[in-house]
Amino acid sequence: MTKIQKILIANRGEIAVRIMRSCREMGIRAAAVYSEADRLSAHVLAADEAYPIGPAAAAQSYLNMDAILEAARKSGADAVHPGYGFFAENADFAQRVEDSGLIFIGPSPQTIRLMGSKTEARKTMMDAGVPVVPGAREALASVEEAQQVIEYLGGFPVLIKAAAGGGGKGMRLVREAKELPRALEAAKGEALKAFGDAAVYVEKFIESPKHIEIQIFADRRGDAVHLWERDCSIQRRHQKVIEECPSAILTPEKRAEMGQVAVQAAKACRYSNAGTVEFLYDREGNFYFLEMNTRLQVEHPVTEMVMGMDLVKLQIRVAEGHPLPFRQEDLRPRGHAIECRINAEDVFNNFVPSTGKISYLKLPEGPGVRVDSGVGLHSEISRFYDPIAAKLVVWAETRPEAIARMKRALGELRIEGIDTTAPFCLRVLDHPEFQQGNFNINFVDRYWQQMQQSLPDEAEAAEIIAAAIAYYRDHQSASTLSPSENANHAPALSPWKTRALKTMR
Amino acid sequence: MTKIQKILIANRGEIAVRIMRSCREMGIRAAAVYSEADRLSAHVLAADEAYPIGPAAAAQSYLNMDAILEAARKSGADAVHPGYGFFAENADFAQRVEDSGLIFIGPSPQTIRLMGSKTEARKTMMDAGVPVVPGAREALASVEEAQQVIEYLGGFPVLIKAAAGGGGKGMRLVREAKELPRALEAAKGEALKAFGDAAVYVEKFIESPKHIEIQIFADRRGDAVHLWERDCSIQRRHQKVIEECPSAILTPEKRAEMGQVAVQAAKACRYSNAGTVEFLYDREGNFYFLEMNTRLQVEHPVTEMVMGMDLVKLQIRVAEGHPLPFRQEDLRPRGHAIECRINAEDVFNNFVPSTGKISYLKLPEGPGVRVDSGVGLHSEISRFYDPIAAKLVVWAETRPEAIARMKRALGELRIEGIDTTAPFCLRVLDHPEFQQGNFNINFVDRYWQQMQQSLPDEAEAAEIIAAAIAYYRDHQSASTLSPSENANHAPALSPWKTRALKTMR
Amino acid sequence: MMKYYLKREDRYEEIDIEGAGGKLRVSANGRHYAVDLVPIDEKRYSVVLDNRAYLVEAEIQKNAVHLLLNQCERVVQVLNPQQKLESEIFGKGEKSHSESEVRAPMPGLILRIEVEAGQEIAAGQPLLVIEAMKMENEIRAASGGAVKEILVQPHQAVERNDILIKIGN
């Protein structure tokens, strides 16, 4: 049994900070790596040690294997935690970490490689008796080959997916043949950027399923448990935005069945450490293996809150060689947890990325609220990386109470300098279909347009207050205003967008 | 069964904000009251409605019954939540709330009156078979009378306590006869200020006990449960600073016994709503009824985190007439929770109150961390009220993990503009006797002096960094500095106190 | 007492305000309001309006107050007497934003340009692709017309609101 003393965290942003918190609590030193754009990012400020690894572009820093391994060597770390994204599911990286004599906190390179090849993964799952989505397993060489495969599957709609990927990157839904060439090109381009591998494949598109995934955990002896499910159906462009544990609709029997299948899947690929088996769950209650994520998920906190455990600490202990400290029947799940991703995106402008410097930050507090952020006051959100600025997670005794608590917490949150997905999340939580659990991965496409147009209330109060503020500013004594603020109210400040937004209260 | 629509919160600071959070989540409107000093305080900013009730001095605002009842009437609230302190344990107030046709969120005026008179409370408890500290039950009329009673109890040391009080106000330990006159006078003065009643009484002083209290909850039908204990032995001048649930040393048998006694106590005074039975727990495992707090406690969050419930919501539901939604055997306590009070006090200067304006605020985040604050950026901490600026609460699977997590969270917390008790809490958490559970209410008196003098580490890094900063500031281009900052580094800024503090890392 | 003017749809409504130091009385539509307004910092105000409490963020532009109130962003057109006078003298004010410029909705890197100068395009047609935060974002034409000028090229970094393409009719 190794005792890990120092971990190099081969990541950035909120997940790097999240991992450092567990390190700190375990008395393990945390070494950060950073690109030139990240010198003042939260994960550097939170670290015990920090190593520069190159220019801002991820391909030259966070996806620069040599630079990261050199930082690991220089730091004297005995383990590397990859977080999610970047090299988290890169078997070569895991192999090189192990070849350097360090512990890779995750499954073995062999398992990552197996599950990272979506085609190999499908085959392994089918052999293990895990239900899969109908599709072809080979990487697509050309548009013509794609067309043949699609005919064999029964035609459109189909999904083009990155063979090396996950998280919606390099994924395209194609409903008609004429969209195919552009979709293939775009998917390959994104796949190359995100994973360093342009290979894509195609599978049957299941109409309007829920995305339900099972968190599994396995130790190095081969023991494995499942830690209930997460419903991650609230997605936009295949990017999860709201996740919850447990699902609003799963029966205990179905949970047990899916959990058992997920453990089977884990054992079939000799899994160890934290992993997630993603399923599409259709309207008849059928579920299909989608992919296995061989890493910690963005949405792991909802599982942590319901299970009452720290998955990062558990990852580290398992990586040290410890057996799982509990059996399936020891688990004591409690209540309901919801996570909202606070992404730097302008939800009223087609979710375009919103970059800028955080000029004001007020975090929600109080019972059942957890914030995992990767930013602070004065943080710069750059165009180079993922848009996740923070994750807001709540726990409560029941799902309706968790929804009410999340609305309360979102109401307390205030981030200035960037636009965020908070207004989007508030509207979803307010939607009756969400509240009743009647939603699938098409929820956003179906309802967002109308949700945006909700009318404001308190319009009268707003008018009176606006007039009062104008009057107040006109009548402040000149001495208390800076010269530029004097005549005719104040000059134009940063232009706010004109929006009619529904209030949450 | 009433459905409460609007609650007037007859309090301020963190507890008012805490109650408002539950109101918001339940769809109940929250009406604040505020003194002239509190116009911009956090509880006003968080409220749906706000009513001025008088000048800054508490006696003219938060202890002005007419003003508060008038605000309640004007607001159209159907219930009043008293929080803790102020009128929370004032039977006349509860009576007047009920006479106004409103619901008082707490026990009946009769119960408050009974338990509020420490002498009557003792008698009731003795009759119900609850063990009590030996002492006299009558208010002391003179120094001479006090001396007689003390002789009867077996002599010094004794405690002088406010008959109407709690929370350490109006309390004095007297070890020698010559200290008695001054102590009596001081206790009476504080009692009058804090509770509007100068009556004090005397009881035997139990040497070096733990302070262990049992949270109880009763509904209006008379059903009562206990929600485990809190160990609140880390106190200074009878003010709790660190509290935890469960206690580090209680056996399941002792917990069951004390819980059963606490439920007996609740039933003996026809209790309803949330209450706390405080015990002194001596080195032999004997426990003595100290007092019953007929209100929500400052430290209720540790119980909430371990029990997985929201005690304020439960208070409101029980006040509406709902029965308890669980039985004793349904409770599912989990893990360990610790609270640190972040008071505005200068711990290195005899804990004198520290007033000022909060100029920078960074809250801790991440797994298992909860913040309940009553302040925000720009908040003014005035000399008029309790020094609690915020409560920092953590939960973890085990006590050692909770301690590590609290140290991590305190390390992330940054409040500027006032001094706080955070450095004190860090040192206590680091102390081996605290970590082993070997502490009683004398811990602070016994160890604080030596803990203050702990030496800094990283002294070398500090010197190099200080020199580098001096050089950097000297060599910044003149144009980037304001005129006053130019020559010879910067001019004197706010003077920091010179302290050698031990690091937590 | 002073008269201010609230713009509602196309007309201005008179509103009377008096008071000082943030303790104001406001009359509008025959209703009277007591307003207690206290600034917290440069942008934030605590407003108690007839005992209803609001934490308000406000930015004032020439003829408008931009508000954030209970997670609701709103723009309220409000003029003081001088501004009202100016608006009557100078008319409707600034021209509307030109429809013929395609601007960058975000900072990013131009990946591909899918049209050429001179080309006729239809509304909704893809014009170019910007990469930001690892996602490809397709920029489409808001209306049809002819591409007059392309001001960027592939691999060029652009800032939000940079003009990318000019389209004529």
Next chain:
Amino acid sequence: MMKYYLKREDRYEEIDIEGAGGKLRVSANGRHYAVDLVPIDEKRYSVVLDNRAYLVEAEIQKNAVHLLLNQCERVVQVLNPQQKLESEIFGKGEKSHSESEVRAPMPGLILRIEVEAGQEIAAGQPLLVIEAMKMENEIRAASGGAVKEILVQPHQAVERNDILIKIGN
């Protein structure tokens, strides 16, 4: 390269610093350090010292840097060459703070004064009581002497550091 001076106990130690823009090389005691220093705001700096990362708060006073580093407050006496020269010319600098003034350790209200002008007092003797945050705080004499002057009276509000009583020897 420039020489700076670190005060350790009673003597100054030379320290060599060179570099620009926060990328510095520091030599002290024969050891060499690479310092990467970047300001975050007016008080906060991110410092990477030989790959060790520190989030530092610093305030600079005339001859000292006040630091908060890992929850540790420290004052480091450091002089630049000009300050070193001045300190040699002008000597030890300011006088030490007078021991004969009793100052308010906190803002509050004077409740009682327990001594009179002219009275002889012993170290530790209660002088007066200040109320703040509902607690009574007894102020005691740090050393013995005679009460020279009482500058406050009961029910008077005082600010932190106000002089309350002067004590002579």
